[in-house]
Amino acid sequence: MxxxxxxxxxxxxxxxxxxxxxxxxxxxxxxxxxxxxxxxxxxxxxxxxxxxxxxxxxxxxxxxxxxxxxxxxxxxxxxxxxxxxxxxxxxxxxxxxxxxxxxxxxxxxxxxxxxxxxxxxxxxxxxxxxxxxxxxxxxxxxxxxxxxxxxxxxxxxxxxxxxxxxxxxxxxxxxxxxxxxxxxxxxxxxxxxxxxxxxxxxxxxIKYDTLKNPPKITNKYLLLYVQADMEPEEEDFIKLVAEEQNLTIVSVGRDERLAQINFESASPKEWIGLYSEASYIVTNTYHGTIFSIIFHKPFTVLLPSDKSNKVKDLLNDFGLTNRIFSEKSKAQLFNKQIFDIDYESVSSILESKIMxxxxxxxxxxxxxxxxxxxxxxxxxxxxxx
CATH class of the missing domain: 3.40.50 (Rossmann fold)
Incomplete structure (x- = not known):
């Protein structure tokens, strides 16, 4: 066929x-x-x-x-x-x-x-x-x-x-x-x-084990994958997460002034590798959210209006709407809730949906x-x- x-x-x-x-x-x-x-x-x-x-x-x-x-x-x-x-x-x-x-x-x-x-x-x-x-x-x-x-x-x-x-x-x-x-x-x-x-x-x-090309970064890092400008409060939140966990801020696909390391022209394998090794992920993209889930990473989604329906729909399917950035996010950061995701429950839903x-x-x-x-x-x- x-x-x-x-x-x-x-x-x-x-x-x-x-x-x-x-x-x-x-x-x-x-x-x-x-x-x-x-x-x-x-x-x-x-x-x-x-x-x-x-x-x-x-x-x-x-x-x-x-x-x-x-x-x-x-x-x-x-x-x-x-x-x-x-x-x-x-x-x-x-x-x-x-x-x-x-x-x-x-x-x-x-x-x-x-x-x-x-x-x-x-x-x-x-x-x-x-x-x-x-x-x-x-x-x-x-x-x-x-x-x-x-x-x-x-x-x-x-x-x-x-x-x-x-x-x-x-x-x-x-x-x-x-x-x-x-x-x-x-x-x-x-x-x-x-x-x-x-x-x-x-x-x-599909699986990505044979595709990922991990970065040569010695420190633990927060991966930033965004395709639109961020609001000041969103930037402040990113800096707070990085400071709280002592993380280097790494940006992929775009030169971000917040980042200590920028990978503007990473290959798809390098992009996957960066996701696979990140300690925390912040993204405002649909597939950025997907790969955060695939690699079981703690993450926060900055929700631009032009992608809100599809990202919300995705997060709702896995019971992860609390990963959307809001005024409550800073409170979640200070009591450590923001770093905890029940991926055992998420995996159960995901495996069923994949099949x-x-x-x-x-x-x-x-x-x-x-x-x-x-x-x-x-x-x-x-x-x-």
């Missing part, structure tokens, strides 16, 4: 890179011939490409020092982007053809038995990417190929608006719809009149065509539930 995955993979984001790798890796481990369709919408590819340019035009009034700073930032971006790309090239199978527009994608209208539109906010109509019907698999033949989603998300989109009619039609061509958050499930139910099942992000489905998510995914792929090998695997999953 041949499977194609369509997702956000042509990015410089650790979470997006690792979710694409994780979905491909899990399916590959089950013996499927699976590849990621190398689709890079030109509009988005250009946004990333512009940041890669090492020299940018600046007004003559800007000092030479400022020009050098701009150049250095671009070089850091190039380094991180290349490490992401190298990771995918060496760890997953990409389609032989690269596509930059929707027309080109039609080449694959009947080349797969199953096409999965993968995790991440691929259905978000409110992001800088805008609405793209390709991620609803409009290029895939309904006669030859099964359409499935796995952990797809509408992100912050809550109403489909002018896109409702078209999305309704496309969604109703799917054989199975698996989403990663309650908001997406409700949109599918209310605006598309279709049943969607909530599953885990694919990064939960359930794997089962739904395999069943969606097979759609009644269960061979002996797949039957054995599904039986093993059911026994563990």
């Amino acid at each position: 041949k499977i194609g995955i369509l997702t956000f993979h042509h990015v410089d984001n650790y979470g997006a890179t690792l979710q694409a790798f994780a979905l491909w890796s899990f399916l590959n481990s089950q013996g499927y011939d699976v590849e990621i369709i190398d689709y890079r919408p030109l509009k988005i590819a250009w946004i990333y490409f512009r940041a890669l340019l090492p020299i940018k035009r600046v007004k003559s009034s800007i000092s030479e020092t400022k020009k050098i700073r701009i150049n250095e930032k671009s070089l850091i971006y190039i380094s991180r982007y290349w490490k992401m790309r190298s990771f995918l090239l060496s760890h997953v199978k990409l389609s032989h053809k690269i596509f930059y527009d929707k027309k080109g994608l039609k080449f694959y209208h009947d080349k797969y038995d199953v096409v999965i539109c993968g995790s991440d906010q691929i259905w978000c109509t409110d992001s800088f990417r805008g609405y793209n019907s390709s991620f609803f698999l409009d290029f895939v033949s309904n006669e030859t190929t099964r359409k499935v989603s796995y952990a797809a998300s509408f992100g912050n989109t809550t109403k489909l608006g002018t896109y409702q009619k078209e999305i309704y039609t496309l969604i109703n061509q799917f054989q199975t719809i698996l989403v990663r958050d309650s908001n997406s499930r409700e949109i599918i139910a209310n605006e598309c009149k279709k049943k969607a099942i909530k599953v885990l992000d694919p990064t939960f489905l 359930e998510s794997k089962k739904y995914l395999i069943e969606a792929i097979l759609q009644g065509e269960i061979d002996s090998k797949s039957k054995v695997m599904l039986d093993e999953i059911r026994k563990k539930q």
Whole structure:
């Protein structure tokens, strides 16, 4: 059976890179011939490409020092982007053809038995990417190929608006719809009149022992992984946690003035390694939260408004909403509660959800065509539930 995955993979984001790798890796481990369709919408590819340019035009009034700073930032971006790309090239199978527009994608209208539109906010109509019907698999033949989603998300989109009619039609061509958050499930139910099942992000489905590249940091450290500016009270909290536990502040993916050590261009393996060895984690990202849970770390989530629904939904599933930063966080810090997470209880919930998510995914792929090998695997999953 041949499977194609369509997702956000042509990015410089650790979470997006690792979710694409994780979905491909899990399916590959089950013996499927699976590849990621190398689709890079030109509009988005250009946004990333512009940041890669090492020299940018600046007004003559800007000092030479400022020009050098701009150049250095671009070089850091190039380094991180290349490490992401190298990771995918060496760890997953990409389609032989690269596509930059929707027309080109039609080449694959009947080349797969199953096409999965993968995790991440691929259905978000409110992001800088805008609405793209390709991620609803409009290029895939309904006669030859099964359409499935796995952990797809509408992100912050809550109403489909002018896109409702078209999305309704496309969604109703799917054989199975698996989403990663309650908001997406409700949109599918209310605006598309279709049943969607909530599953885990694919990064939960695999292990990372062979991938992590631990950092050469001698001191215990607080890992800071943020993608947006922090409020003064959030910065104060981070400094208090570091002082309380005598931790070095380490930032990954971004140069933070709070940090004593910055890893702006860490590779995905180095990023995983930093997570695996951290003594405490502070993040304002969805996948930053996921990997805190995966590695059983004490953590605090700074909750930006643009990610609140998906992060809250994730934390609620594991009974961890108390990890969200609030005015109470400082009180929790001083009585040490902030360092205690009942990961035995979390692991019990997580293991059950992992088995359930794997089962739904395999069943969606097979759609009644269960061979002996797949039957054995599904039986093993059911026994563990």
